[in-house]
Amino acid sequence: MDFTAPPRQRQMLDRxxxxxxxxxxxxGPPxxxxxxxxxxxxSWWQQVAYFAPRHTCVSFSHRGFFPSTAPEGGPDPREYANDLAALVDHLGLGDITLVCQSMGGWTGVEYALMRPGRVRKLVLAATTGSLDPRQMRxxxxxxxAGWARDAAEARTAMLGRNILPACGPAMAEAQPALHHLYAQMDKxxxxxDKEAVRARMGEMRRRPPADLAAAGCQVLFIAGGRDQVIAPFAAEAMAPEIPGSRVATIPAAGHSAYFEHAATFNALVEAFLAEPA
Structure with missing residues (x-):
């Protein structure tokens, strides 16, 4: 059987x-x-391998994240959407589908609002980005508040057992190789200081959920039922305020469903892409 792998190029964009x-x-469609x-x-190795035969898949490292470089003072999430805009323009992608995980949701929400109508579909996985859960219904x-208290205790317990909260106990026990690989990428x-980045993200989290309606795109929230980093019920509360949005939950997943349950995650994204705009 003759097989040709999809073409691939890796480069750097100067900012x-x-x-x-x-x-x-x-x-194909980007x-x-x-x-x-x-x-x-x-991080997106399981998604790129799946979608590249039918799509142009662009994966990038946010400023400061390996192997991108960081400005003096460390990365500022307020620049993420500008970096993405520069990359989209550099590659001539035009309108795009945007798949975001956790921190990437800040990039996705802000980019979609920066360029209304230019994002065909937006996937927010384990994230509400700069949309503020404190303003949900x-x-x-x-x-x-109760979930945040319990989740903080759970994360502390995980770290005491050498388990990354972004992975969770289920991944660490059932798929130790994936947990190990995630930890290697993290390092x-x-x-x-990643905690300084997290604090800057918190400062940005001020938007009411209804703000995202101005982006003019379909939105799929993918929540992990066992997520101890982002409240999994936040998506259900926000979706009714954003026209064209819906929620899919992967009950057995922690914070990183795209990594832990890639086949299920990919199927949800593919079905979302197939829906009429």
Whole structure:
């Protein structure tokens, strides 16, 4: 059997204060992947391999994340959407589908609002990005404080057992090789304080959910039922305020469903892409 792998190129994009590493694989309608705080452009290996035969898959590392470079003072999430805009223009992608995980949701929400109508479809996985859960509807808003307290305790317990909260106990026990690989990718990024980035993300999280309606795109929230980093019920509370949005939950998944349950995650994204605009 003759097989030809999809074409692939890896390059760097110069920005005024840093360099952005990116990889382009495959051909067809473009999908851009924005990773989370524990990742880099390589995090999407299971998605790129799946979608590249039918799509141009662009995965990139946010400023400061391996092997991109960081400006002095470390990366500022307020620049993420500008970096993405520069990359989209550099590659001449035009309108895109955007798949975002956790921290990448800040990039996705802000980019979609920066360029209304230019995002065909937006996937927000384990994230609400800069949309503020404290402004979501009741009764979910009333559950947030208790969930945050319990989740913080659960994350502390995980770290005491050498389990990454972004993976969770289920992945660590059932798929130790994946947990190990995730930890290796996480350790590739050095040279700045990730907690400072997390704090800057918190400062950006001020938008009411209804703001995203201005982006004019379909939105799929993918929640992990066992997520102890982002409240999984936040998506259900926000979706009714955003026309064209819906929620899919992977009950057995932790914070990183795209990594832990890739086949299920990919199927949800593919079905979403097949829906009429």
């Amino acid at each position: 005024p204060d840093c360099r952005i590493a990116y990889e382009v694989s495959g051909s 999908i851009v992947f924005a990773h989370g705080l524990g990742g880099c452009y390589m 009741e009764p979910e808003r009333g559950r947030l 590739l990024t050095t040279g700045f």
